[in-house]
Amino acid sequence: MIRFLVTRLLSLCVSLIAASVVIFCVIEVIPGDPAAFMLGLNANPDTVAALREDLGLTGDALSRYFSWTTGMLTGDFGTSYTYRVPVSELVSDRLLVSLPLAVYALILSTALALPVGMIAAMRRGTLTDVGIMGTTQLGIAVPNFWFAMLLVLLFAVSLRLFSAGGFPGWDAGFLAGLKALTLPAVSLAFPQASILARITRSALLETLNQDYIRTARAKGLTERQTIVGHALRNALIPVMTIIGLQFAFLLAGAVIIENVFFLPGLGRLIFQGITQRDLVVVESVVMLLVFAVVMVNFLVDVAYAAIDPRLRIRT
């Protein structure tokens, strides 16, 4: 088991280093100079040069790369060009929005998808199965930003149940914060729940075809006992992979939803960072997201080992 984790950790570090190199190179080639952007149209060249010096934009690429990476290891992501505050502070503010949103959406999606997927699998071929599969097909096909628009139109503007967006901050009370995240979470969760439901159904069906299910039935277990006792746990393995992938997507992929609901999340921070050429912010946040995704995959592997003894105990 330990050796399994050590090798996973090793490959994790390798991919992180590779990721940092790729990100740094992409950022280097972006046209547009942050200093010029900040000083506006008629700033004369020497002021722009002074600001570039001040922001540490000069110096060769390699030394900047190492200072950035070593800084990151110690948690210092450098200071944002436009906000002139440590990037880590900016990121932690935004993380307070993106992380709860991702977890909220994931809980909604999983809580909805697993039971629905199981019911569809157990009642394979019946009308309920066809119905569920139909709605999940629709769920996958709906672009989440369009769904968000419709939600705002219905709940915020006409019914006035929810605010049209924005985020009051957690200090305004946990419930207030949650309420603000509800519509965005629902618009993120619906397509993800559809995907997860379909995968749960096919994973369960695949498991139900296995021999040990027949052995269990031969022992006298009813269909329900067999599913709960034997099928579920085995079907959980592929389902968990998808949940891991979805969480990673929710953390980083909510850029558009954050736009529609104007939430101060990581996605929009990157977006603003790119438009304002606040490149140190973009570099650090993208690196953070890649780190989150890689960690989530690692946790999924650990969970695998916990569930599947074949990985845990080497024969």
Next chain:
Amino acid sequence: MHKIPRTLAVAGLAALASLGTAEAAKTTITIGMQLEPPNLDPTGGAAAAIDEVVYANIFEGLTRFSADGSIRPALAESWDISGDGTVYTFRLRDGVTFHDGTTCDAEDVKFSLDRARAEDSTNAQKALFAGIADVSVIDPLTVQVTLQNPDGAFTTKMAWGDAVIVAPETIGQAATHPVGTGPFRFTNWVKGDRVEIDRNPDYWGEPVALESATFKFISDPTAAFSAMMAGDIDAFPGYPAQETLAQFEADPRFVVIIGSTEGETILSTNNKADLLSDVRVRKAIAHAIDRQAIIDGAMFGFGTPIGTHFAPHNPDYLDLTGLSAHDPDLSRQLLAEAGHGDGLTLRLMLPPPSYARRGGEIVAAQLREVGIETEISNLEWAQWLEQVFRNKDYDLTIVSHTEPSDINIYARPEYYFQYDNPEFQSLMADYAITADPGMRTALAHQLQTIIAEDYVNGYLFQLARTGVADAGINGLWKNAPTQANDLTGVHWSD
């Protein structure tokens, strides 16, 4: 001078509105803004959003703009000018303190002006202070400023947001914790969401009506509309979604404030580009454009057509729209004369704001009518600044110049539309130094006529300032002589 276009110029990406706070207490207000300021130091950045939060609220200069654009005294109680107009002696108000309690006196004024004009200064409008030769402190309440040569607009320049008076002790962290002399104090800034200010108890002037105020940042037009409709925002001075104004006009809860800005929206033409160096081609472009169609299509009817680079609300404005009336046949004839009978292709670069993106599509269609094909490429501001503004690698672009009275940019040959007319440059030099109003008006008319007849650019329309506010609010500025949300006069009626 030109700044990044003001808030009212941008349709752009999503911003932030706070959740509806409890039934809006009558002594507080939530102002909607489209762009979040990168930082809160007006002397350190060019972004219009900085001034829209701090100007007249947190920071004050020697003089300041009033609602109608005129200049009136602020920290300088009064001043007198020497005979040759080069020495200004400002008498400061007594008993003025910064928010941190330290007194504000001549030393602070000298520090602020010297810092702005210093060699390594990062002040975006360094040119404002270029004319200053020396700043000397006569006594704690008197400052004498000597100019290299007379400047009729010096007191106006001192009213700019970039010329506010700061203290040496607190300028260090002004970017995130601004300390000024204004009627409001900075309390909190939740990055990406809002800035909160509250009333300064020991303000030197008469106290303001509001207890506190919050600036919410929402750049997405639909989000802005939803926030206003849902009551999350009390007033949105630079409201971006002009197409929804009709609904606010029809709703008794709201009042729509239409004013004008200093933003001349033009089809900038690269006069040095080989196709466009021929005046007949530029004239043909000017005549191909139907200004009213662009105003209706892109700005939904808000905006006044202009024939030259001057703000219509300015008394010296000359209506020259006749010179470039919409006349497609004339355009085709001119193009034929210029040897482009079978048409030509030009590159049209568009910055992010919706006036540019939507206006660009309409202009492209109108030019296509007369045989001019355009390749549209939409750029981010950073790319636009580098490719169009600095490297002049473009044919046509659409941008709104929002600085007050900035016709002097036509006197600078290295400016991005590369117009070099010695006659205009000498006239401009005279205009700059004449103080007498009659003479200035005549000169202004001549200047406007020259650039109109030279068809330097396609002059489209003056950007309107479309604001929406709760019916119960009054004291908001109608026009925007400078980038500001001056809350000093704002109060709830009931």
Next chain:
Amino acid sequence: MKPTPSLITGAILTVFFLSLAGVSYLWTPFPVEQLDIGRKLQPPGSLFWLGTDHFGRDTASMLMVGARTSIGVAILAVGIGIGIGVPLGLAAAANHGSLFDEVIMRGNDLVFAFPALVIAILITAVFGPSAVNAILAIGIFNIPVFARISRGGALSLWTLDYVLAARVAGKRSFRISVEHILPNIANLLLVQGTIQFSLGILAEAGLSYVGLGAQPPTPSWGRMLADAQTMIYMAPRLAVFPGLAIVLMVLGLNLLGDGLRDHLDPRIRRLRQ
């Protein structure tokens, strides 16, 4: 083998949109470039079947030409995915366990680790927003999908006897991959192709919604949605029609993918007989 209902509906929807795009090359009710501010925001009627937008352009024509953009971008992105991903996957499977295989797999994980949309935004920021850059941005994220699918499929085939027999007949791994492995994973690729195609449509809509997809004057569904967003209260139909088009197109492709998977999968086929 009787085709299933999902296969039929999927095929009908997909063919409908493909023909829509095809026809748009020859004829559209109104020319799409022509703006006429005078007739803006007309409700659907006899003249303008689906009404006009804020520039007075006919929504129906915009949808037809928009279909061409969306389908074009999505198909080319899938093409990139298959063109580069499949050979990589086959090669990785051919020398399974070698360093090359390891590098391919690590590379795949790395690309999967990147947040797709953010990278797409970065790419378009670097090279400027355009349909070609959208194709590149979406295509890049198709490569690991197809590499992984084809490697998985090929690995299971390499252990089969007929591949050993081909080796006994003196064929080397490249020829075996082309003659024996590729034809037998073709079904797999076809099904995954339709799924990635539908994801491509959604990605293109997302990109052009934030203004990074195809640029004006070429119409695209995503940008129609973005433009309609501000007028959603005055003319909701402007937002509804492009949204519906996206949903139906993606639904059609997914149903087609599911139908093909059941139709072609021998295991299911045997069950059905």
Next chain:
Amino acid sequence: MTRVPETKSPAPSPRSTFPPFRASAGLLLEVAGLNLAISGTPILSNVALRIHAGKIIGVVGESGSGKTLTALTVMGLLPPGAATTGSVRMDGQDLLALDEPAMCRIRGNRIGMIFQEPMTALNPVRTIGDQVAETLLIHGMANRGEAVRIARQRLDRVGLPEPEFPLDRYPHQLSGGQRQRVCIALAIALRPQLLIADEPTTALDVSTQAQILDLLLSLVADDGMSLMLITHDLAVVASLADDIAVMRNGRVVDGAPANSLFARDGHPYTRQLLAASQHRPLRASPATEVPATSGDKTEVDIGGVPAERDHRGGDRIAGRRDAATLLRVTGAVRDYALARKGLFRKPPVRRAVDGVSFSLDAGESLGLVGESGCGKSTLARAILGLEPLQAGAITLQGTPVTAVPAVRPSLRRNMQVVFQDPYGSFNPRHRVLRLVSEPFFLNETPLSASDIRERVAESLVSVGLAPDAMEKYIHEFSGGQRQRIAIARALVLRPRLMVLDEAVSSLDVSIRAQILDLLAELQGQHDLAYLFISHDLTVIRAVTDRVIVMKTGRIVEAGETESVLESPTHPYTRHLIQSAPKIPAHWLQETGHGPPPQ
């Protein structure tokens, strides 16, 4: 932690003596007039079986005869869309009429069942103790503590004692035989009156098979449990069952007490089965004719080639021409690297082939026998140049065979292969023409299309298939026909050596007999050398001149097939021969169906 070795139970005593005749105990379960159709297609028709308490009934039949579905009908575990008529009466109750909850109370409690594939029959993520105890808990026969105690007892009873097999072990830590023992334990946890065993030992090695069959026997004897044993192997049934039922195409065609089934002239199909299982093709001597009855599910030759083959004289054994040595293997060693233990230490190595040497002459037929995992397939792949050797050398007609970098085409033309799995040996997307002509890739000068068609047609005819078969796809042929096509493919280049890796193992008895005849005939015609790899002694005895017995990578014994099998010298060979179930010789003598006169 290496896999726990097989437990050593006392050497199995061959059932030489006939079991003492049991008092005719009461009738436990009777299947009468049973018809089964699954979504319309008829599967079973008028099946009748009588299972007596404490006795063993063997149900034998070829694949597709419906024997498994009969068992599943008794257990009530039929797939959806199944419709049954008739009755399955047990203790006065008709099981078919019971509703699902009632049937659940019977399954595992009064009737237990074990299945063919032990490797996948247990839930991989739950411990073996847990899965055995579950049977008790489900039926409420014991609380948690008691269930675990009884589970421990049952595991001991099936030969998985405490120290080596704690309750918290997982299925993947056990071998195939041990897992089948766990399945038996969980099936008999509640001492059911009847245990149904569906091909319990087909997937196991010969020696493991013997241990499992003995375990089942002792369970029946000690606990008085009845056993319904389903298999396709006549010898297994003969050595175990009290009564035997023979099924074919969903019907019970023959049923009788074991000792009399073969004595009297029963159903011709039974006799045919017996003959096929004992079949020994007369190498270069007339093969016994196998009547091809119409409508028979078994092999019908496509294209009207007459089933009978012409008889040719010539005695195989005596007049072997002393041809030059075709294949010589000296000191072959093949290692596989296992998972790396430490990060930097060299990975441990498993030696699959350990210093094997032998030679094979042209036209000779050499058998390679041994249990799975003894390295016989690895050796075969090394000979074919598909895998490199770590040491030693292989030469074909004098030129060395080296897998790395690649075997020269000229050398490859002389050796071809036939694999075991008829369904995996062909690319489903190619026509037979392209499949059979694939070896032509080795020719220096590519043949013209017409030449290829001609050679392929000739090759198909020589294996008893019609030339127009080349236009068809492989899924249009049965298992036996596919093996014929595989042989045609191997034959098309006129190789000197043909390697047959378990070529007939997955074929039904009667079809296997025809293929063995075909191979014998082809060897005669084309002076082919065969390297015949199999785990089945009866096949080896039937086809090979000399045999090599392998165990864990080494040759333990080699020599003339008859002498090795009649009087084995090495104890392992003796163990192999004894473990293989055999139909008692005296049964065969009485019926006059003994091995045909030499």
